Structure formats: structure tokens, C-alpha cells
Amino acid sequence: MLALNAKEEEKKIEIKKEVFLVCGCFNKDWISLTNEQQKFDTLICCLCNRIANSAxxxxxxxxxxxxxxxxxxEECLQTYLxxxxGKCPIGQHEHCDFSKNKMARQQVSDLLVICPRQYDLNIYLQSNGGRKSGEKEEYGKCNCNYKGKIKEMKDHLNNSCNLMPIQQNNLLNIQSELGxxxxxxxxxxxxDDEQKRQIQQLNVITFFFKKKKKKFNFNFLSG
Known part of the structure; x- marks a missing residue:
């Protein structure tokens, strides 16, 4: 029994953990909470207008x-090409030439941010999530006060964050409701099966009573 409980706890921990694989560019609203705009104005992806990830x-x-x-x-560029x-997003000419911008990558990596799960949770509660009865209080009991650099975020989310993604939490709620x-x-x-069984029994009893009544009437008339 103890071994079973231990396995269940391990499953819960695995569900809460998330491999932080950020590929797309970063949300400017999230970044601007802890950074002045002038700090990231030159780090904007010219395709999606967000903060360039892996610039x-x-x-x-x-x-x-x-x-x-x-x-x-990087992901925006690969998708576009x-x-x-393979045409360049600037001017639509052939043979797009590009390379890693190490300075921009370093600047983005050093930007200070709050936990992205906490940010998502705040947005969720401010929108449709807060309208559901009791949900705001439920989510409000959990929060993450982490603040660190983007380059440290993977380690935080995988090892120390006590929040799970909103989508994953909603999925667990849906699975629970479906269960x-x-x-x-x-x-x-x-x-329904029990009712059918009882109806079948009543039909059998009714059949025998009808048969018995018919036999009784026949004997009565014969006598």
C-alpha cells in the first residue's frame, strides 16, 4: 500500500514538472513587468514583434x-523560410543570409522576469478564470514569487516552481470531471440494468399468473 502511494506521489510530481523548452519569441507584456522598454526595444523580432528568442x-x-x-x-525565421x-522576410529576395547575433542573445538571456507560470495565472484570473465560482480562491492559494533571468528560467520551472501550467491544470480538472x-x-x-431485470421478473410472474388464471377459469367453466 505504501509503495502504491509512493508511486502515485511520483506521478503527481511528474505531472507538475514541465520541461521548459521555449522555442518561440517572448511576450513583451511579460518582459515589460520587470524591465524598462528601452532595455528591450532593440531586441524585437521583425516577424512576430515579440522579444527575439535565440536571435x-x-x-x-x-x-x-x-x-x-x-x-x-530562430523559430520564427525557420518557419518563415x-x-x-527560403526567401528573405525583408524584401522577399532569394538566398536569405543570416547568422546568430550573440550580443542580442546575451541581452535577452539577462533580462529579469517573473515566473511565466505566475504571469499566465495572473492573466487567467483577470480574464475568464476569475469568473468561475471558487476558482479564484483555489488558484490564489498557490503562487510563485520567483524572479530571475530568462537564462535561469528553465532550471526554475523544472526543479523549483510549485505551479503547473494553466493548460495542464485545466486538463487535470477536465479529466477529473470526465471521470x-x-x-x-x-x-x-x-x-437501468437492475430495472430491466426487475421488469423481466415481473413479466415472468405476470405470465404465470395469467396462465394460472386461465387454467382456473377453464376448470371453473368445465365444472
């Missing part, structure tokens, strides 16, 4: 004299 710099000859550097998040036959509904369906089916 790539476009270095095509066609815009080498541009007044500013064209930064693009795949969907546009309760399945139990109710099974109970109704069992009740």
Missing part, C-alpha cells in the same frame, strides 16, 4: 546598408 541577424547583401539591424527569433521557399461523468454513466447503466 538571428539577417545579413543579406540587399539590405547591408540598412539603418538598423534586422533581428528575428520553410513556408516561403466523475463516466462514474455517473456506469451507475445509471447499472440502475
Amino acid at each position: 538571428m541577424e539577417l545579413q543579406c547583401d540587399e539590405h547591408e546598408n540598412a539603418e538598423h539591424v534586422y533581428l528575428v527569433g 520553410k513556408q516561403n521557399n 466523475a461523468m463516466r462514474q455517473q454513466i456506469r451507475q445509471l447503466k447499472e440502475n
